[in-house]
Amino acid sequence: MLKLSLFQELEKELATHLRQHIEAVFGVEHDPVVQMSPRRELGDLAFPAALHLAKVLRRKPREIATELADGLRFPDSVSRVSVEGAGFLNVFLDRSALAARLIELPLFDETSSDEKPSEELRRLGEKIIVEHTNINPNKAAHIGHLRNAVLGDVLVRSLRRIGYPVEIQNYIDDTGVQLADAVVGFIDLRGMGLDEVAALPEPFDYTCWDLYSEVGRWYEGDDERKAVRRETLHALESDNGPRAEMGRLIARRIVSRHLATMKRLDIGYDLLTRERDILGLDFFENAFEKLKASGAVRLEADGKNKGCWVMPLSQSAEFAGLEDPDKVIVRSDGTVTYVGKDIAYQLWKFGLLGRDFDYVRWEEEGLWETASTGGIPSHPEFGQGKKVINVIDARQSYLQKIVRVGLESLGHADEAERSVHFAYEMVSLSRAAAEHLGYLSGEDENKSLEMSGRKGIGVKADDLLDQVEAKLREMVVERYPELDAESLDDLARQLAIGALRFFMVKATTTRVIAFDFQEALNFKGETGPYLQYSMVRERKIRRKLEDAGMATEVDAATVAGLDAELWSDDLWDLVLAAAQTPAVVASASKSLELSLIARQALDLAGKFHSVYQRHRILDETNESLRQVRMATVQVFRKSLLALLDLLGVPVPEKM
RNA sequence: GCGCCCGUAGCUCAGCUGGAUAGAGCGACGGCCUCCGGAGCCGUAGGUCACAGGUUCGAAUCCUGUCGGGCGCACCA
Numbered sequence: 001m002l003k004l005s006l007f008q009e010l011e012k013e014l015a016t017h018l019r020q021h022i023e024a025v026f027g028v029e030h031d032p033v034v035q036m037s038p039r040r041e042l043g044d045l046a047f048p049a050a051l052h053l054a055k056v057l058r059r060k061p062r063e064i065a066t067e068l069a070d071g072l073r074f075p076d077s078v079s080r081v082s083v084e085g086a087g088f089l090n091v092f093l094d095r096s097a098l099a100a101r102l103i104e105l106p107l108f109d110e111t112s113s114d115e116k117p118s119e120e121l122r123r124l125g126e127k128i129i130v131e132h133t134n135i136n137p138n139k140a141a142h143i144g145h146l147r148n149a150v151l152g153d154v155l156v157r158s159l160r161r162i163g164y165p166v167e168i169q170n171y172i173d174d175t176g177v178q179l180a181d182a183v184v185g186f187i188d189l190r191g192m193g194l195d196e197v198a199a200l201p202e203p204f205d206y207t208c209w210d211l212y213s214e215v216g217r218w219y220e221g222d223d224e225r226k227a228v229r230r231e232t233l234h235a236l237e238s239d240n241g242p243r244a245e246m247g248r249l250i251a252r253r254i255v256s257r258h259l260a261t262m263k264r265l266d267i268g269y270d271l272l273t274r275e276r277d278i279l280g281l282d283f284f285e286n287a288f289e290k291l292k293a294s295g296a297v298r299l300e301a302d303g304k305n306k307g308c309w310v311m312p313l314s315q316s317a318e319f320a321g322l323e324d325p326d327k328v329i330v331r332s333d334g335t336v337t338y339v340g341k342d343i344a345y346q347l348w349k350f351g352l353l354g355r356d357f358d359y360v361r362w363e364e365e366g367l368w369e370t371a372s373t374g375g376i377p378s379h380p381e382f383g384q385g386k387k388v389i390n391v392i393d394a395r396q397s398y399l400q401k402i403v404r405v406g407l408e409s410l411g412h413a414d415e416a417e418r419s420v421h422f423a424y425e426m427v428s429l430s431r432a433a434a435e436h437l438g439y440l441s442g443e444d445e446n447k448s449l450e451m452s453g454r455k456g457i458g459v460k461a462d463d464l465l466d467q468v469e470a471k472l473r474e475m476v477v478e479r480y481p482e483l484d485a486e487s488l489d490d491l492a493r494q495l496a497i498g499a500l501r502f503f504m505v506k507a508t509t510t511r512v513i514a515f516d517f518q519e520a521l522n523f524k525g526e527t528g529p530y531l532q533y534s535m536v537r538e539r540k541i542r543r544k545l546e547d548a549g550m551a552t553e554v555d556a557a558t559v560a561g562l563d564a565e566l567w568s569d570d571l572w573d574l575v576l577a578a579a580q581t582p583a584v585v586a587s588a589s590k591s592l593e594l595s596l597i598a599r600q601a602l603d604l605a606g607k608f609h610s611v612y613q614r615h616r617i618l619d620e621t622n623e624s625l626r627q628v629r630m631a632t633v634q635v636f637r638k639s640l641l642a643l644l645d646l647l648g649v650p651v652p653e654k655m
Numbered sequence: 656g657c658g659c660c661c662g663u664a665g666c667u668c669a670g671c672u673g674g675a676u677a678g679a680g681c682g683a684c685g686g687c688c689u690c691c692g693g694a695g696c697c698g699u700a701g702g703u704c705a706c707a708g709g710u711u712c713g714a715a716u717c718c719u720g721u722c723g724g725g726c727g728c729a730c731c732a
Contacts, residue, residue, distance in 0.1 A: 085675035
């Protein structure tokens with residue numbers, strides 16, 4: 001389906017070759033595994049086939065490997081074969097030939113790009129809908145939301161690079177309890193009217209951040225106040241009256257702020273899906289009827305869920321052992337829970353609802369939002385995804401499972417199968433960060449502290465961005481005191497984007513990030529700026545070559561003709577690592593482990609920095625040697641540029 | 656109680672479908688700029704891979720159990 005990269009093709013070819021050879025020599029069927037040899041002096045690719053065959057053949061692995069190596073004739077791309085270690089069959093590749101091919105061919109299939117997804121996949125209707133960010137529109141974005149948005153964005157970039165048509169949706173929960181709290185906060189706690197709230201200065205999301213935790217305290221132990229919240233929730237759902245109007249205003253202002261924050265990190269969307277429209281256009285009503293008809297939900301006559309419509313989960317093995325095996329879909333007061341709305345939303349994403357939203361343009365170019373009425377007729381097609389990936393933190397796994405069960409019980413098992421929850425662990429605050437911010441979580445130990453919008457605990461995304469930018473600006477000033485303010489800001493911004501985005505992607509998704517200021521504000525070692533610096537160095541070499549009137553690049557033909565012996569192991573190690581980039585990207589997007597992309601970039605940059613120190617290009621008088629080094633750097637550059645593009649790490653001119 | 660995740664160097668973490676002497680970064684210590692700019696490179700110190708069994712020619716990696724820690728099991732999302 002998707003095209004294999006040059007290197008993947010090579011691996012496959014050699015594996016097939018070996019497979020046939022094994023069958024010829026031993027009469028056994030065996031699919032050889034291909035690995036990278038740990039060090040270049042041992043070889044490039046390693047086949048542990050003999051180790052695996054030892055059991056079947058009842059012979060020593062090394063013996064088997066030697067026998068295999070003896071009569072083995074690989075294609076010309078292989079320069080020699082050797083037996084190493086316990087019985088690895090190692091392959092040395094023709095360095096000049098492979099390097100030439102890497103220079104000649106594009107890294108990824110160039111028939112596809114961001115703007116132009118692979119025609120084939122588009123024709124096949126392989127559109128993937130990625131939902132990410134999804135911040136409740138009642139407070140400022142914090143660094144936990146940043147992890148979500150960055151992961152979502154990197155996933156989108158990767159999928160698009162591979163060739164998939166992708167639609168990015170950002171779900172706006174504008175009929176939920178959290179927004180209701182903000183409405184109550186302004187109206188009942190602050191006693192403010194619509195005009196007053198509209199007139200509040202920016203940063204509006206910061207104002208709401210404080211208000212939100214205040215409202216939480218204001219409710220405590222007061223049933224009358226909580227009743228106000230319920231009324232407000234009703235008003236939001238029915239989209240009627242002054243409270244609904246207040247909700248609209250707050251949501252719009254907050255969303256606008258969230259989009260601005262994300263834009264600072266170069267993160268954008270295709271469509272804002274508003275929950276209000278899911279209700280307003282009776283999407284939920286429609287889905288609810290289907291659920292009722294299929295018997296997937298039932299009205300509770302008594303018990304603690306009396307008066308609620310619940311979805312029984314007890315028959316599903318996944319939910320065995322739950323204390324309460326039922327999930328409320330419609331509350332006893334008639335309002336709908338998040339899961340209920342999300343089932344309707346998920347159905348729409350797959351085109352299973354048989355109806356569509358109206359669409360209007362958001363303020364900025366290229367971005368649309370859903371509407372209940374008055375839509376623009378000429379809008380792009382939304383929804384109708386073949387596959388849906390929801391980027392939502394791991395704490396919501398239970399809810400995401402329920403949504404899938406909902407699809408299944410409506411007879412959409414295939415769609416349930418293609419509903420993917422991209423789960424990642426949360427961001428908490430390190431002990432030091434918590435202390436620094438004055439959230440002393442008791443006196444207890446070194447524990448990290450969970451962020452909470454409700455309690456007002458967290459680091460706001462914009463604050464962090466500001467801090468990172470300021471710190472980097474200082475570093476740039478130190479190095480380039482003569483720069484004007486605008487270029488300074490520009491550089492600092494690029495470096496900050498790189499630093500923050502990389503920070504969020506490099507962690508494996510299954511691990512909680514304990515956010516620490518010291519770590520986030522240190523730009524040495526495994527960081528975005530480390531990658532950026534390698535590109536700056538690479539650029540500088542080319543500029544210097546140009547200044548000296550020398551060629552800045554070598555062509556494939558020249559490289560192919562170079563003596564293979566000229567490639568020292570460290571240079572070759574970098575070339576070989578770079579060659580694997582497409583495979584890494586493919587594996588990262590398939591497994592949703594995007595840190596692989598970050599690791600690959602680090603690996604390449606590290607090898608480059610090391611090579612840079614050891615092998616000078618500019619003052620190398622041996623022309624062939626210089627060309628080998630230039631070729632190495634060219635291959636590196638192509639790969640790292642592609643990776644940085646996927647990571648959304650900008651490449652600065654200098655730093 | 657049940658479910659998911661984590662437990663590898665002082666700290667933060669990599670270690671792919673089991674395979675070649677367990678790797679980085681930060682911090683510590685010691686080197687390397689009359690420059691392709693030290694946001695870098697090289698080196699030293701630092702590890703009974705939580706613990707106990709099991710599977711295997713081979714286990715940080717797979718299985719079982721135990722002990723720590725985090726999260727979830729709302730008419731919040």
